[in-house]
Amino acid sequence: MGKLTQAMVMGMALVAVAGCSRNRAPAELPPVDESSYNTGTTSTGGVSNAVVPGSQQDFVASISSDTIYFDTDRYNVDDIDRAALASQAQWLARYPNVRITVEGHADERGTRDYNLALGERRANAARNYLASLGVDAARISVVSFGKERPIALGSDEASWAQNRRAVTVTVQ
Amino acid sequence: MTNRTPIAFVIAAVLSVLTTPLAAQIAPVPAPTAAQPVTPTPPPRETVTGDLAQERTSVIITTFATPAVTATPAGTTAVLGRQIAEVIAADLERSGLYAPRGPDGLRAISMGEVTAPAFAGWRGTGAESLVHGFVRADTAGNLTVGCYLYDMALGSELTRNGFVVQPRDWRRAAHRCADAIYSRLSGEAPFFDSRIAYIAETGPKDARIKRLAIMDSDGANHRFITNGQSIALTPRFSPDYSRIVYVSYAGQRVRVYVYDVGSGSQRIIYESSNTTFAPRWSPDGRFILFSMAAAGNTDIYRIPAAGGTPRRLTDGPGIEVGGSYSPDGTRIVFESDRSGAQQIYVMNADGSDQQRISFGGGRYATPEWSPRGDLIAFTRISGNFRIGVMTPSGGSERLLTDSWQDEAPTWAPNGRIIQFFRTTQGRDGRSQIFQVDLTGVNLRRLPTPVDGSDPSWGPVLP
Numbered sequence: 001m002g003k004l005t006q007a008m009v010m011g012m013a014l015v016a017v018a019g020c021s022r023n024r025a026p027a028e029l030p031p032v033d034e035s036s037y038n039t040g041t042t043s044t045g046g047v048s049n050a051v052v053p054g055s056q057q058d059f060v061a062s063i064s065s066d067t068i069y070f071d072t073d074r075y076n077v078d079d080i081d082r083a084a085l086a087s088q089a090q091w092l093a094r095y096p097n098v099r100i101t102v103e104g105h106a107d108e109r110g111t112r113d114y115n116l117a118l119g120e121r122r123a124n125a126a127r128n129y130l131a132s133l134g135v136d137a138a139r140i141s142v143v144s145f146g147k148e149r150p151i152a153l154g155s156d157e158a159s160w161a162q163n164r165r166a167v168t169v170t171v172q
Numbered sequence: 173m174t175n176r177t178p179i180a181f182v183i184a185a186v187l188s189v190l191t192t193p194l195a196a197q198i199a200p201v202p203a204p205t206a207a208q209p210v211t212p213t214p215p216p217r218e219t220v221t222g223d224l225a226q227e228r229t230s231v232i233i234t235t236f237a238t239p240a241v242t243a244t245p246a247g248t249t250a251v252l253g254r255q256i257a258e259v260i261a262a263d264l265e266r267s268g269l270y271a272p273r274g275p276d277g278l279r280a281i282s283m284g285e286v287t288a289p290a291f292a293g294w295r296g297t298g299a300e301s302l303v304h305g306f307v308r309a310d311t312a313g314n315l316t317v318g319c320y321l322y323d324m325a326l327g328s329e330l331t332r333n334g335f336v337v338q339p340r341d342w343r344r345a346a347h348r349c350a351d352a353i354y355s356r357l358s359g360e361a362p363f364f365d366s367r368i369a370y371i372a373e374t375g376p377k378d379a380r381i382k383r384l385a386i387m388d389s390d391g392a393n394h395r396f397i398t399n400g401q402s403i404a405l406t407p408r409f410s411p412d413y414s415r416i417v418y419v420s421y422a423g424q425r426v427r428v429y430v431y432d433v434g435s436g437s438q439r440i441i442y443e444s445s446n447t448t449f450a451p452r453w454s455p456d457g458r459f460i461l462f463s464m465a466a467a468g469n470t471d472i473y474r475i476p477a478a479g480g481t482p483r484r485l486t487d488g489p490g491i492e493v494g495g496s497y498s499p500d501g502t503r504i505v506f507e508s509d510r511s512g513a514q515q516i517y518v519m520n521a522d523g524s525d526q527q528r529i530s531f532g533g534g535r536y537a538t539p540e541w542s543p544r545g546d547l548i549a550f551t552r553i554s555g556n557f558r559i560g561v562m563t564p565s566g567g568s569e570r571l572l573t574d575s576w577q578d579e580a581p582t583w584a585p586n587g588r589i590i591q592f593f594r595t596t597q598g599r600d601g602r603s604q605i606f607q608v609d610l611t612g613v614n615l616r617r618l619p620t621p622v623d624g625s626d627p628s629w630g631p632v633l634p
Contacts, residue, residue: 073513075468101424108595111537111551111579112405112626113450113463114507114514116426117470117491120447124468144426144447144465148403153377153599155576 054095056170063087068126070164072107075121077129085126088168089133096136099171102126104144105151107160112146119144126166141171228271229357230299232324233261235275236317237283242309246339249307249315256307256317256346262390263350263364267589268614270357273299286320291327300324303353307342315339319349321356331356343392344633351632361544361586364389365633368591369407369416372396373603373623382625384418384431389584389629391619397431406450409630410457410477417441417451417460428462430477442475442482450494453477454501461485461495461504472506474521485523496541496548497521498564505529505539505548505564516550518564529566538580543631544587547610551579551592559592559608572612580625585632591618593625 051057060066066088068081077085092098104123106115123142131137152159236253246252254275261272281289286304294302302322309315314336321330333352335345344365351362372385381400384407387393398404398420407418416431428451431438441460442448450463460477463470470491473482486492490510497504505518516530516539530536534554541548547561552571559578560571577595584591584607591607605624608615618624 073509109553109577111514111553111557113493114491114509114537116447116449117463117465117493120465120470121468121491124465128468142447142468143424148380148382148405150378155597155601 054098056172059088059091059098059168059170062091066169067165067167069161070122070166072160072164073110073118075118075125077125081126082129085129085168086133089130089135092130092135092139099139099141100130100168101141101143101171102130103149103167103169104142105149105163105165105167106147107163108147108150108155109160110147115146116144119146122164122166126168130168228269229301230271230273230297231264231301231303231353231357232278232294232297232299233257233264233272233274233303234278234281236305236307237281237286238307239283240308244309244313244315244339246315246342249309252315252339252342253305253307256305256342256349257303259343259346259390259392260303260319260350260353263347264354266390266616267354267358268609268611268616269354273297286318289320289322291322291324295324301330301353301357303349305349309339313339315342315345317342317345317349319345319352321353343388347389360588362632363584363586363589366585367409367413367630367633368605368618368627369409369418369630370593370605370620370627371404371407371625372620373625374400377599377601384416385620385624386416386433387620394621406626406628408451408453408628410453411455411631412457412634413630415477417453419449419451428460430460439479441477441479442473452495452497454497455499456501461497463493463495472504472523483523485519486526487523494538496539498541499543499545503541503564505541507537507539514553516548516562516566529564530562530569531566532569540581540583542583542587543585546587549581549583549590551581559590561590561610570612572608572610573606573615578606580627582627582629584629591627591629593627595625 051061064087065084068084102123104119106118123144127140127142130140150163152162235257238249238253241248241250257275261274264270264272281304283306286306289302289304302324305319307315307317317335319333323330331352333349335348337345347365350364355362366389367386368389369386372383373380375381382403383400384397384404386395403421405419407416409416414433418429419426420429426447426449428441428448429438430441447465448462452461458477459474461472461474463472469489470493471484471486472492472495473484475482488510490508492506492508495504495506502521503518504521505516507514508517514535514537515528516536517526517528519526534552536550536552538551539548548564549561552558552560557577557579558571559573559581560569562569575594576597578592581590581592589607589609591605593603594606595601595603603623603625605618605620605627606615607618
């Protein structure tokens with residue numbers, strides 16, 4: 001993951017200021033969600049490894065994280081989340097025509113409808129914070145997947161922590 | 173199977189046929205002098221928790237007779253006579269209250285025995301009740317199914333019913349017969365002749381394919397409705413079975429659709445940029461409750477089923493979601509986390525007079541009002557997820573299941589059995605549909621072609 005540049009610096013600064021406490025779920029970034037919206041529309045002829053500026057690939061490569069994590073039944077954005085969202089906002093400022101969707105997710109240990117509502121809360125928390133950083137809210141749509149699309153498949157605390165998340169994806 | 177046969181209105185006519193001309197045309201047959209040996213019933217195909225076999229009423233069900241073996245599009249009347257008896261036996265077995273015997277291992281009966289059973293011969297079985305019947309094809313292509321229930325000790329008829337159906341609907345005639353037997357013997361309302369909408373699940377946990385599907389109450393006549401391209405969730409049959417309301421991710425958004433069973437077309441119930449989900453019908457089918465998230469805050473709304481302007485019923489920063497009408501349509505039970513965690517509340521149908529009714533430890537979710545009105549079923553989350561019931565005022569709480577994750581109860585039309593789905597742990601965890609009666613003893617899995625979730629049991633068919 002040699003991709004973090006100025007965004008990471010900024011994020012680390014924020015973390016340092018805030019002194020975050022909460023148990024973070026995954027140490028590494030989960031794989032990019034390929035399930036929706038974005039199929040990496042970066043077919044650039046024969047140049048297979050080129051990253052097109054403004055693309056989903058560019059987005060993921062340029063930010064500290066496309067995913068923020070939540071505690072059980074919670075939807076507050078903490079300092080680490082803010083750092084990730086700040087890096088997203090910075091990238092979005094460079095590409096003002098790119099629209100995004102924030103996907104809200106919950107772990108499997110909740111009932112279906114409630115988890116849909118919880119995913120909405122989480123996605124909106126991310127959306128609101130991005131808007132507070134100057135991203136036009138009209139560029140941001142949200143969708144809740146509730147417990148329908150876990151990223152970690154185990155039935156244990158570590159897996160559930162990875163699944164309580166909000167993921168930002170670009171709409172190409 | 174989408175074309176429903178209006179059975180009810182012909183019953184009276186058939187009964188008059190049965191009581192007079194039919195009886196006349198059946199020549200009395202001498203009763204057999206000795207009973208054929210009866211082989212024991214094979215054990216039930218589904219798992220039964222606990223063993224109530226000794227307490228269950230034994231019912232003999234013979235292959236239905238036919239006055240003339242006639243070919244129909246669903247098979248000959250002789251074959252149908254056996255299949256109908258098998259469906260009745262399976263229904264009674266599934267109810268948990270009866271120990272059916274037959275038609276396997278029982279001798280065939282003559283048409284004459286249908287109305288004049290050879291009681292003496294059957295008494296050797298020790299059964300308390302006896303079911304006979306017949307299948308007749310008429311020149312118009314319809315089947316007439318006659319269904320007779322006898323008390324063995326009294327040697328007398330308890331009830332008789334006749335049904336005229338198209339051959340393809342023969343299972344409905346069998347369910348109606350089973351309903352008549354069940355109701356007469358138990359005093360409870362019928363429920364076998366009903367359908368279930370649910371979500372059929374296949375594929376890995378992180379890319380699950382979830383399709384809207386429907387089936388009869390015994391799992392027969394299964395049919396997929398959506399093709400799985402979009403996630404489908406939480407279906408509910410309209411009270412008249414003409415429509416299904418459900419959630420679809422079509423267009424990569426979460427919205428409530430009304431699917432018209434007859435035409436196969438569907439529409440969005442409310443055009444909005446907001447997420448709409450958790451749809452439920454009012455008992456009269458005129459309104460749909462749904463939940464809508466606006467700026468992250470979910471509340472419950474009501475909208476005319478034909479479309480129109482939603483009316484907001486809850487108003488607060490918590491998650492208010494789901495909802496289920498009382499059978500008379502005057503009250504709604506719903507869940508809210510306004511107290512800090514999911515709990516169950518009731519309110520008037522206009523949203524007024526909201527009161528919390530669940531106060532036990534843990535969380536309470538997915539309340540469903542019984543069609544009888546006397547109980548509310550729910551999911552209780554306290555460590556594991558368990559199915560329970562309480563009164564509409566929150567009293568007499570009882571938990572009926574105990575597994576890792578049982579969720580989303582739905583009531584049989586008579587309010588005696590609750591269906592739900594059970595999820596198992598791990599990356600290969602499955603979701604399957606189960607049902608349990610109000611005693612909590614008779615727990616069974618309802619077989620489905622693939623995994624299933626979000627069952628929703630409709631009313632007795634019209």
